[in-house]
Amino acid sequence: MSRKNKESRGIAVMEWLAEFPSLDRRELSNMKKGIDGAFREFSRAYGEGLEAFFYPLLKFMVWFEKLLQATPWPIILVVVAGLSWLGSRSVKVTVGAVIAFIAIGIFGMWEDTMSTLAIISVATIICIAVGIPIGILMARSDRLQGLITPVLDVMQTIPSFVYLIPVVMLLGIGKVPGLLAVCIYAMPPIVRLTNLGIRLVDRDVLEAATAFGASPKQKLWGVQVPLALPNIFAGVNQTIMMALSMVVVASMIGVQGLGVPVLRAISNQYLALGVMNGLAIVALAIIFDRVSQTFGKRLQAHRKGHH
Amino acid sequence: MKMTKLALAALGTTLTLAGAAKAESHGECGAISIAEWNWASGELMANVDKIILEEGYGCEVTLVPGATTTTFASMNEKAQPDVAGELWINAVRDQLDNAIAEGRLHSVLDGPITELGEGWWVTPKFAADHPELNTVEKVLEHPELFPNAEDESKGAFIGCPAGWGCQLVNANLFRAFDMEEKGWVLVDPGSAAGLDGSMAKAVERDQNWFGYYWSPTAMIGKYEMVLLPFEAEYAGDDNWNGCIALAEQDCADPKPTAWTKSEVHTVITDEFKKKGGPAVDYLSKRIFPGAIMNGMLVYMQDEQAGGEDAAFEFLEKHGDIWESWVSPEVAEKVKSAL
Numbered sequence: 001m002s003r004k005n006k007e008s009r010g011i012a013v014m015e016w017l018a019e020f021p022s023l024d025r026r027e028l029s030n031m032k033k034g035i036d037g038a039f040r041e042f043s044r045a046y047g048e049g050l051e052a053f054f055y056p057l058l059k060f061m062v063w064f065e066k067l068l069q070a071t072p073w074p075i076i077l078v079v080v081a082g083l084s085w086l087g088s089r090s091v092k093v094t095v096g097a098v099i100a101f102i103a104i105g106i107f108g109m110w111e112d113t114m115s116t117l118a119i120i121s122v123a124t125i126i127c128i129a130v131g132i133p134i135g136i137l138m139a140r141s142d143r144l145q146g147l148i149t150p151v152l153d154v155m156q157t158i159p160s161f162v163y164l165i166p167v168v169m170l171l172g173i174g175k176v177p178g179l180l181a182v183c184i185y186a187m188p189p190i191v192r193l194t195n196l197g198i199r200l201v202d203r204d205v206l207e208a209a210t211a212f213g214a215s216p217k218q219k220l221w222g223v224q225v226p227l228a229l230p231n232i233f234a235g236v237n238q239t240i241m242m243a244l245s246m247v248v249v250a251s252m253i254g255v256q257g258l259g260v261p262v263l264r265a266i267s268n269q270y271l272a273l274g275v276m277n278g279l280a281i282v283a284l285a286i287i288f289d290r291v292s293q294t295f296g297k298r299l300q301a302h303r304k305g306h307h
Numbered sequence: 308m309k310m311t312k313l314a315l316a317a318l319g320t321t322l323t324l325a326g327a328a329k330a331e332s333h334g335e336c337g338a339i340s341i342a343e344w345n346w347a348s349g350e351l352m353a354n355v356d357k358i359i360l361e362e363g364y365g366c367e368v369t370l371v372p373g374a375t376t377t378t379f380a381s382m383n384e385k386a387q388p389d390v391a392g393e394l395w396i397n398a399v400r401d402q403l404d405n406a407i408a409e410g411r412l413h414s415v416l417d418g419p420i421t422e423l424g425e426g427w428w429v430t431p432k433f434a435a436d437h438p439e440l441n442t443v444e445k446v447l448e449h450p451e452l453f454p455n456a457e458d459e460s461k462g463a464f465i466g467c468p469a470g471w472g473c474q475l476v477n478a479n480l481f482r483a484f485d486m487e488e489k490g491w492v493l494v495d496p497g498s499a500a501g502l503d504g505s506m507a508k509a510v511e512r513d514q515n516w517f518g519y520y521w522s523p524t525a526m527i528g529k530y531e532m533v534l535l536p537f538e539a540e541y542a543g544d545d546n547w548n549g550c551i552a553l554a555e556q557d558c559a560d561p562k563p564t565a566w567t568k569s570e571v572h573t574v575i576t577d578e579f580k581k582k583g584g585p586a587v588d589y590l591s592k593r594i595f596p597g598a599i600m601n602g603m604l605v606y607m608q609d610e611q612a613g614g615e616d617a618a619f620e621f622l623e624k625h626g627d628i629w630e631s632w633v634s635p636e637v638a639e640k641v642k643s644a645l
Contacts, residue, residue, distance in 0.1 A: 168508065267471060269380060
């Protein structure tokens with residue numbers, strides 16, 4: 001009798017071990033429904049306020065996109081060449097950038113490229129404006145670093161489709177939700193590398209600055225940030241790259257640009273259309289990359305020259 | 308048993324009988340693949356087919372996830388998957404006609420779901436607030452009621468996501484009805500999630516929404532969206548197939564027209580038609596009533612149920628419907644597996 005009991009208990013334990021004791025379906029579904037319901041309430045209560053908050057940003061983005069699209073193409077080419085030259089001081093990079101834009105124009109992707117350029121530029125500016133201060137704060141406080149690092153991990157690894165749903169419920173489809181989606185993914189590198197750059201500044205240098213009687217503010221802006229600039233620039237560069245890689249995802253919630261034809265190509269197996277627009281995104285990325293990298297390198301070279 | 312065999316014999320040719328007897332006795336209809344569409348009713352139907360064909364007819368079923376054009380291209384070129392349960396043929400009509408004419412594909416059922424269709428919809432609140440604006444043409448005169456977030460002087464018409472067959476149709480109808488001159492912008496929602504999200508957000512926040520959607524869907528069932536009829540008559544297949552359904556550059560002069568009647572078929576490959584036996588019979592008989600389907604779709608969304616869960620729910624709750632699609636023996640087998 002007792003043996004039988006033991007045996008059946010043994011079987012029960014085996015069963016219990018074989019399958020993870022999860023919540024049952026009803027509880028799980030109630031929980032999911034509860035969360036969804038709470039979010040719906042939140043969206044009803046605060047959605048309009050949030051939209052109003054982002055309204056100036058939306059107006060700016062619409063204006064900027066229209067500006068880029070309305071500007072005659074020769075002027076854009078000149079501006080592209082000028083910026084590439086200013087950034088890189090390299091004939092190769094400048095000529096390459098101009099040729100890439102001419103190719104984009106010839107293959108009929110000019111307008112979409114301008115839209116993409118508009119959202120990527122705004123996204124980069126916002127990421128830099130928000131990311132660098134966060135990175136500086138992180139570098140100054142270990143506790144803050146401990147708090148923010150996992151948040152950055154989540155931002156970089158969570159599948160973007162997961163946060164597209166709440167973003168669309170709150171803000172609808174269009175430029176602002178697209179921009180948010182891009183920034184969630186693209187901001188972590190600039191924060192991380194700003195933090196890292198400042199933390200890597202030589203202690204001896206800082207000590208010397210203290211010895212000369214520099215205030216904390218002077219130390220930050222006169223010593224730490226300038227010495228961290230190459231790292232910060234690597235962060236800017238990475239942020240731009242990641243923003244560009246989000247172009248297609250942003251198009252899934254109604255952002256105009258090179259992502260739209262890519263989506264069209266995916267659902268219809270238009271090989272050429274997909275490759276062409278994909279390569280246009282790559283071309284933009286390479287231009288941004290080379291210009292910002294050579295700019296960062298020049299900063300470094302400049303610093304070495306002084307020592 | 309004898310009675311059913313007699314009944315079967317009366318129904319089918321000797322060939323199907325032989326196939327049926329073989330399949331039922333040995334439980335073999337072989338390995339088949341079924342397209343599992345990336346929308347809810349398609350998922351549900353694919354899973355119902357899977358369960359019934361596996362439990363009732365002894366098939367080995369794999370589900371192949373995909374979208375209309377991609378999956379159809381694979382069926383057309385590679386004869387894989389074998390079964391497309393809910394194929395919206397408007398998007399692939401020419402290729403399908405060719406394939407059927409060449410005997411590579413067969414349509415075994417016209418309309419696996421009743422009362423379905425595409426069109427232009429508004430929110431129930433809008434329909435209640437503006438009972439006088441009860442046709443597409445009347446709504447088109449009032450773009451100011453649907454301000455576009457990015458340019459409030461224009462009305463937003465939410466079209467179809469990039470790459471879907473309906474994107475071309477919406478873009479051409481947009482031109483046919485001179486909507487640009489009337490002050491409308493055609494908004495590309497980018498994806499199914501974008502389209503659903505924009506509709507859900509509008510209904511939840513009591514905003515107006517005017518755009519493309521289709522039924523049967525949980526979205527239509529859940530938000531009780533209102534389909535607007537067109538005043539324009541259907542202007543003929545030449546206009547629709549020769550212009551409206553084509554890319555913009557191939558459609559120089561689109562004429563205003565009502566939406567074409569949606570045709571949804573169950574399409575199978577030639578190979579499966581030959582070897583499938585009674586399984587093919589089943590596919591040619593299973594018709595979901597539209598109201599039941601909408602109800603199932605709302606269930607799927609409320610419970611966040613996947614196609615498989617929903618299929619079990621359907622088979623448990625709606626025995627009266629599916630048992631008429633199969634023989635009593637098959638029904639018993641399926642029931643015992645639930």
